[in-house]
Amino acid sequence: MYELVEEASKVLRTPPLKFDFENPSQDPKEVEEQLANAMENFGGIGLSANQVGLDVRCFVMRTQDGAVCFFNPELTKVSQETDLLKEGCLSFPDIYLMIQRPTVIEMQSHPRPGQDHLLTLARPAPSRPQHPLPPRT
Secondary structure (H helix, E strand, O other): OOOOOOOOOHHHOOOOEOOOOOOOOOOHHHHHHHHHHHHHHHOOOEEEHHHHOOOEOEEEEEEOOEEEEEEOOEEEEEOOOEEEEEEEEOOEEEEEEEEEEEOEEEEEEOOOOOOOEEEEEEOOOOHHHHOOOOOOO
């Protein structure tokens, strides 16, 4: 079972490595299952691999259909329109900040080796995948 790393952990402050499906450091299916289980156990709506000490670009997000895992996610488009929403983070308990996020995003990820997935999300869902991704400049 994955455990949350301490909030001062270096892994939370270092951009994670791209998940290498050709030479994986962990079984992607196992990472997906364990991240989803940890997210549920900790009561989150999303969880990044680095929050449990894994140095890979991957996160899970709760949806209507259950947990969905995204490997190597990248924002490909963001709307100019934004919303200001209160966000919390499992790695920094009891801290909630008002964060301005685009109301619509397009994200590309790789749910399985050799598969590309393009997903468009509209409010309020866009905040979930943007939370664990590096900021766009």
